[in-house]
Amino acid sequence: MPKISNKGLEMPQSPIRKLVPFAEAAKKAGKHVFHLNIGQPDIASPAVALDAIKKIDRSVIEYSHSAGFESYRSGLSAYYKRNNLDISKEDIIVTTGGSEALTFGFMTCFNPGDEVIIPEPFYANYNGFAKTAGIKIVPVTAKIEEGFALPPVADFQKLITEKTKGIVICNPGNPTGYLYSQSELEQLRDIVKNNDLYLFADEVYREFCYDGATPFSVMSLNGIEENTVLIDSVSKRYSMCGARIGALISKNKEVMSTALKFAQARLSPPTLAQIASEAALNTPQSYFDDVIEEYVERRDITVDGLNSIEGVFCPKPKGAFYCIAKLPIDSSDKFCQWLLESFDLDGNTVMMAPASGFYATPGLGKDEVRIAYVLEKEALKKAVKCIEEALKVYPGRTTK
Numbered sequence: 001m002p003k004i005s006n007k008g009l010e011m012p013q014s015p016i017r018k019l020v021p022f023a024e025a026a027k028k029a030g031k032h033v034f035h036l037n038i039g040q041p042d043i044a045s046p047a048v049a050l051d052a053i054k055k056i057d058r059s060v061i062e063y064s065h066s067a068g069f070e071s072y073r074s075g076l077s078a079y080y081k082r083n084n085l086d087i088s089k090e091d092i093i094v095t096t097g098g099s100e101a102l103t104f105g106f107m108t109c110f111n112p113g114d115e116v117i118i119p120e121p122f123y124a125n126y127n128g129f130a131k132t133a134g135i136k137i138v139p140v141t142a143k144i145e146e147g148f149a150l151p152p153v154a155d156f157q158k159l160i161t162e163k164t165k166g167i168v169i170c171n172p173g174n175p176t177g178y179l180y181s182q183s184e185l186e187q188l189r190d191i192v193k194n195n196d197l198y199l200f201a202d203e204v205y206r207e208f209c210y211d212g213a214t215p216f217s218v219m220s221l222n223g224i225e226e227n228t229v230l231i232d233s234v235s236k237r238y239s240m241c242g243a244r245i246g247a248l249i250s251k252n253k254e255v256m257s258t259a260l261k262f263a264q265a266r267l268s269p270p271t272l273a274q275i276a277s278e279a280a281l282n283t284p285q286s287y288f289d290d291v292i293e294e295y296v297e298r299r300d301i302t303v304d305g306l307n308s309i310e311g312v313f314c315p316k317p318k319g320a321f322y323c324i325a326k327l328p329i330d331s332s333d334k335f336c337q338w339l340l341e342s343f344d345l346d347g348n349t350v351m352m353a354p355a356s357g358f359y360a361t362p363g364l365g366k367d368e369v370r371i372a373y374v375l376e377k378e379a380l381k382k383a384v385k386c387i388e389e390a391l392k393v394y395p396g397r398t399t400k
Contacts (some may be wrong), residue, residue: 007134012127015357016370022340023351031344034383037353039174039321039372043239043291045280052279053272061271066263068094068247072278076247079281083206085219087230091249093259094269098204098233098246099125105229105248106133108259109166109198116166116200117159119151121324121358121365123174123202138164139360144326144368147315148176150184156191166198167191172205172215175358175370176324177299177317179209182216189221199224204233204246205320207288210296213318225251236320238280239291243273295321295373298380302373305384309391311398324355324368330396332356332369338394345386367398 016038023033067073073089080087095101110116112134118126120139130137140155142148156167167188172179192199201218209215218228233246250256299316303323306314311328329335332354339349355368373380391397 007131011131012124014128015124016353018357019336019340019351019353022337026340026344026349030347031340032348033340034348034350034375034379034386036371036373036375036383037351039236039374040241041236041239041321041374042376043294043374045239046283046287048282049238049240049276049280053276056272056275063268064094064271064274066093066266066268067260068092068269069274069278072274075278075281080219083217085217087219087249091251091256093248093256093263094274095246095248095263096266096269097235097244098202098231099129100266100269101231101233101246101248102126102129102200102202103132104259104262105200105231105255106130106135107262108255109200109229110135111165113163114165115161115163116168116198117156117164118168118360119148120360121148121175121355121368121370122168122360123170124357126168127360135165136163137360141359141361141364142176142178144313144315144324148173148178148324150180150187153187153191156188160191160195164195164197166200168200168202169218170202170205171218172208172317172319173322174202174205174320175322175353175355176315177320177322178315179213179215179317179319185216185218185221188218189224192224192227196227198227198229200229200231202231204231204236206232207237208292208295208321209319210292210299211318215319219249219251227252229255234277234280238277238283240273240276240280243276244270245273245277298373298375298377299323301377301380302371302384305381306371306387309384309388311391321374322370322372324358324365324370326368328391328398329367329394330398331366333366334396335390335394336369338396339386339390343386343390343393345389348382348386350383350386350390 077089230249235241314325352369355365359365
């Protein structure tokens with residue numbers, strides 16, 4: 001029988017989805033599962049986007065330009081300029097989700113064997129994109145006790161070798177919800193500039209900043225315009241995860257012309273989804289105001305509820321819709337599986353993502369879980385109560 005490739009065998013499994021079989025079995029057993037494991041918002045997509053799909057009047061669903069429809073790229077440029085980012089349509093390649101943008105960017109900027117530094121915990125699928133491009137992730141650890149703030153510059157410096165070619169961040173962050181300050185990003189700028197590295201910034205959660213906080217984009221950093229690559233997506237911004245439309249953005253013309261060759265090889269991003277995404281650019285500000293108000297309430301229910309449980313610590317995030325909680329347990333992998341297999345409270349149980357899968361350093365995150373507070377408020381209250389009661393009877397509870 002033919003063998004599977006080494007790359008295929010080494011491709012990591014998603015920690016966000018690996019417990020799906022246990023969740024399916026729990027449902028078949030009659031349990032209701034609160035899904036806190038995945039960032040799939042229940043917020044309605046903007047009406048303007050849905051209406052655009054309903055009103056499509058085309059006789060052919062044709063290819064677009066490999067960089068995406070010019071009208072959409074022009075609309076994106078206007079969106080960024082409204083956010084004080086001087087990005088032209090020539091600086092944008094529309095991609096099949098932010099995932100493809102990262103993959104194209106990695107393959108454009110790095111050679112197999114190159115190393116990129118990423119603050120951990122980080123979005124687990126970065127592992128898959130790095131494996132696809134043949135590059136190695138070198139983690140620099142952010143600490144839960146410090147709210148997952150940017151690690152000290154010295155921690156970055158000691159990891160830089162001749163193989164180091166880039167730094168990757170997510171801001172606001174998945175899985176932590178941490179929002180980097182302008183000062184922290186300027187520290188990164190200096191590291192990037194002094195070592196001639198690429199700086200990749202995944203800013204897909206830009207609209208979700210709380211408590212009066214505002215995002216500061218890497219595209220606003222002076223002096224590293226040629227080093228900076230921005231990743232964006234409609235998935236979370238407009239609750240359009242299934243549209244699979246993202247963007248790769250850079251002022252570096254060589255990066256963009258090279259990335260376009262990868263884009264040409266896959267022909268074009270999805271036509272129908274681009275139509276919806278272009279229409280979504282006309283989403284009124286009131287939509288985001290309502291969504292942010294809703295997420296703040298959901299965050300407070302979740303995080304304050306978790307912190308009221310004995311032995312639990314959860315920093316309050318200022319962005320995105322995720323948090324990481326430290327629990328008094330022996331293993332988050334075991335606990336999350338046990339919740340689905342062996343526990344329910346009045347027929348309810350909870351599915352979470354073990355945080356160990358968001359760390360690259362072995363052993364870290366083993367007593368932490370990532371929670372996506374994307375359910376309506378009453379469901380979140382019940383989910384937190386499930387976790388509280390589960391911890392009282394979990395066989396692997398620790399005393400810390």
